[in-house]
Amino acid sequence: MSYLPPCPGVASKTRCSAGELCSLGGFALPQISRPRASSTISFGQPGDDFLPSYPPLPKTRPPVFAVVKKQTPLLPLQADGNAKAEVLLEERCPLIRGSGEAASFAEIPCARWAYLQSQEGYRSEAMSKLMNLTGRTSVKALALEVFSSAMEQQTSRTPVGHSHSVFNFCFLGNPGTGKTTTSRLFAEILRDAKVRASKAHIECTAPELLEEGLPKLQQLIGQAMDGVLFIDEAYALNPMSSSEGRVLVDELLNVLETRGEDLSVILAGCEEEMEQVFFAYDRRLRSFFREVHFEDFEESELSVIWETMARERGWSSPAKLSVLAARRISKGRQQSGFGNTWVVRKALDEAVRRAMNRRDSGPEKIFEASDIIGESPLKDEKLQKVLDEVESIVGCGSAKMTFRSLLSECEENYRRELAGEVPSVVSVHRLFLGNRGTGKSSFARLYARALKHLRLLPTDEVVFKTSLEFTGPTLEESKARVSACLKAVRGKLLVVEEAEVFDETIMGRKVLEFLASSLRDNTAAVLFGPAEEMKRMMQAQPADVTMKFVPSKAFVFEDFTEAELGANLSRLIAQRQLRVSAKFLAEAEKVLSQGRHHTNFSNSKAIEALLEEATRRALSRKGSQVVLLAEDLGLGEDPLAPLSNFLAEAEPLRDFLAKFSEETAAASKSGTPPPTLGHFVLRASPTSAPFAIVRAFAKCLFGMGLTSSSNVTGTAAAELAAQHVEQTMRNVEQRLREAHGGVLFLDDADELASEFHESAVVGCLLRALKDPANADVVVVLRGLPAGVDGLFRDNPELSGHFPHVFDMSSSEEVAGRFGDSSVLVSPPVLRVGGERVAKQLHWW
DSSP, X not given: OOOOOBOOOOSOOOXXXXXXXXXXXXXXXXXXXXXXXXXXXXXXXXXXXXXXOOOOOOTXXXXXXXXXXXXXXXXXXXXXXXXEEEOOBSOOOOSBOTTSOBOOGGGOHHHHHHHIIIIIOOOXXXXXXXXXXXXXXXXXXXXXXXXXXXXHHXXXXXXXXXXXXXXXXXXXXXTTSSHXXXXXXXXXXXXXXXXXXXXXXXXXXXXXXXXXXXXXXXXXXXXXXXXXXXXXXXXXXXXTTOHHXXXXXXXXXXXXXXXXXXXXXXXXXXXXXXXXXXXXXXXXXHHTOEEEEEOOOOHHHHHHHHHHHHHHTTOBOOHHHHHHHHHXXXXXXXXXXXXXXXXXXXXXXXXXXXXXXXXXXXXXXXXXXXXXXXXXXXXXXXXXXXXXXXXXXXXXHHHHHHHHHHHHHHHHHHHHHHXXXXXXXXXXXXXXXXXXXXXXXHHHHHHHHHHHHTTSSSOOOEEEEEGGGGOOSSHHXXXXXHHHHHHHTTTSEEXXXXXXXXXXXXXXXXXXXXXXXXXXXXXXXXXXXXXXXXXXXXXXXXXXXXXXXXXXGOXXXXXXOHHHHHHHHHHHHHHTTOOBOHHHHHHHHHHHXXXXXXXXXXXXXXXXXXXXXXXXXXHHSOSSSOOBOGGGGTTTSOTTGGGGGGGGGGHHHHHHHHHHHXXXXXXXXXXXXXXXXXXXXXXXXXXXXXXXXXXXXXXHHHHTTSXXXXXXXXXXXXXXXXXXXXXHHHHXXXXXXXXXXXXXXXXXXXXXXXXXXXXXXXXXXXXHHHSGGGTTOEEEXXXXXXXXXXXHHHOHHHHHHOOEEEEXXXXXXXXXXXXXXXXXXXXXXXXXXXXXXXXXXXXX
C-alpha cells in the first residue's frame, strides 16, 4: 500500500471568479490590478513585473491559467461563470513562456482539470483525488488525457469500446511511488468516463497467481469484468523461463484480444525487470498497454510526505527537520528498488523510537535533529571494531592517517546536520596507491566495512576486478562491460586492480572516463596501482575523473620497513601455525632485509613465497614433526644447483649467473649500483624443448634473490597476436602480470619475424618492457636461430632489451648484437622425456 498525502502549498488563497479564470481559452485577460502582497497568484515568468493586460491569444492554443499554489484539496469549480470558487492549483507555472507560447496542459494538469470542470462540466471525484496527490505530474496528465479523450468520443457519439484507444496500463517505477493507490483511482476514473461500467478493482500479485495457477487468474478476470484487474509485481510471472508464468501470460493475452472491450488490465513493476522478463516474451504484449512512468519522489515531495505521516501519528516535525529527513532519505533516489514512501515510513519509525527513548522526551511529541539522524556513527561499536583492526595492521602509516581523516570528515558532517546545516560531500571513491604486497586488498575490505557503518554504503561486500576486464575490442563493447559490472556491484565496493593499465591506450583512458561518469551514490569504487604510474595517469585525466577520484585524498601504501617485514613474518607464521626455530626466524629476516632493495621486491608476497619454499623443503625431510630450520631457507645450498642436471646444455646459463653474482657482490662492497639483469634469448632447434631448463633457470634466479618467485608463465609468442593492436597489448600485459615476480617464457619467438605478427606483437612487447610496472619480470625468448636472428636484425631496439643471447650447444654466451651469424651455430637436440612438449597457454 502506498501513501500519497495532499500537495503542499501556502496558507494564503486568492479568490476569483471561475469565469474570469476559465475564459482564457481565446480571449484577452481582463484588466486586473496588481495582486495584494499576501496573494500567491502569479503571472508571466517568475520575477517578471506584473502586466496589466494581455493581447488576445489565438484560439488554436490551449487555455492558459493564472496558477496558485494550494494547501487544501481542490474544490470543483461551478459551471456558472459568475459563481465564486476557490482555485487552489498545484504547480507554480508561468502563464506565458519566454518565447510567447502558452504553457502546456501536460505541465499543469491541476489547472487543466479546473478548466474541464468549469467549461466542460466534467465531474470525477477520483480525478480530483488524483490531482491532490503529491507529485505524479505525468501520471495526472495521462489520466486527464484518457478521461477527456473518452468524454470527447461520447460527445461525438463514437462508441468508446470501438475506438482505437488503449485502456490497459503498465505502471513502471520503484516501490512506494503510489502505483497501487493510483490504480484504484484509475478504476473509478474509467468508470466516471464511462469507459467501464463498473469501478471494480480486483487486486492480486504475480507470486499469488503463480502459486494458485490458471484457475485463480480466470476467477479474478471474471470478477474484474467491466472494471479493472490489477496485477502487481507482474515481472515475477517471468514467462521467459517459467512454464507456469507462460501459461498465465498466454491466458492474459487471449483475454486482452477477445474481451478487451469489457476489461482493463493494469500491470505494475520495476521498469528494468518488466522489460527484460515480461515484454520480451511476446512482442504483442507491449501493444496492449500504455506505459506510465512513476518517478521517484523529489526531495521536496519527500519532505511533505514526512510531515504528513508524522502529523498523522501525532508528532510535530519542524520544517527544518523535515528538510533534513528528506535530504537523508533522498540519497537512495534513482536506485533500482528505492522504496520512496516505504523508506519514509521506516525512517519515521526509527525517529519515533529514538524520540521515545530520549531522556528529555515529554508529552509534546516534537522531533529533534538527533531523532532523525541518530547518534554519531563514530559511536557505533562495529565501526570502532573496524578502526581497531585498521590500527592493528603492521605498516600502512599513511593509509591509516587518511582513514582517520575520513572518520573526522564524517564526524564534522554529523555536527553540521545537528546544527541544521548542509553537510559536505564525502567522497567514497578513492585511489589506493602502492606496490604489490603492501596490504591494499586487506585494507579495502576494512574500508568497505567502514563505509557501511558510516551509512555511506548499504553493504560491506567487495568485488575485485582488473582493468583489463573492462576493456573490449571496441569502445561500445567496453562501455557495455562497464555498465554490466556497475549493475552487478550496486551497493558494494568495486576494486579495480592494475588501474594504471587504463593509461596505456586511448581506449583505456576513455573507458576510465566512462567508468568515473557512470558511478552513482549507491556504489563505491577504488582504483589500485603503483604510486608513480597512477599519479602520472591522474594528471592527464579530465576533471570528471579527478573529481571522482581525488588524488589528494588517496590512500598511500608505502613499502614495508625492515621492522615491518619482521613483524609481518611473525604474523604469517602465527596465522599458518608453523613451528620455526629461532635461527630460521633470524635468517629469514636477513633474507627479507636484503631482498627489499631489489626493484621487484613484493613486500608481503615475498614473505609468503619465502615461507612456502621453506615449508616445501621442510616437508621433504623425514620425520613426524615439521619445524622450519635455517637450512630450509636454502642459504647453504648452491643457488645454481637446479641447472646442474642439464650438463653442457645449461652450462652457458650457469656461467653467466655465477659471473653476475660476483659482479653484484663487488658492487655491493664498493657501494656502486648493481648490474642490471635484463632479459634472455635461447636459440634452439625445432626439436629442442628447453622448458625444463627455463624452469631450473627460474629457480636459480629466485635462489639468488634476483626474483621474488620461482614461477614460470609460458605461452607461444604468436598467441599474443590479436585482431586489434590494443587487444594484442592487453594480451602482452596480461601475460606479464601472470608472470609477476618470476619468468615469462615466450616460445617460438622466431614466428614473430613474420609480416603478420611483427608490427603488432613486437611493438606491444617493446612498450610493455619499458613500463616500470613490469620490471619485476624476466622474459626469456626461445626460437629457431635463423628466425630469431632476422627478428632482432630488423628490430634493433628490441635487441637492446635482450642483451643475453645463448646458443644451446655453445659453452659461451653470444656477445654483441644480432647480425654476426658467424658466432652462431646450430644447437644439439634437447628433449624432455624423449618427446617435444606440446605448446600450451601455461605449462606449469
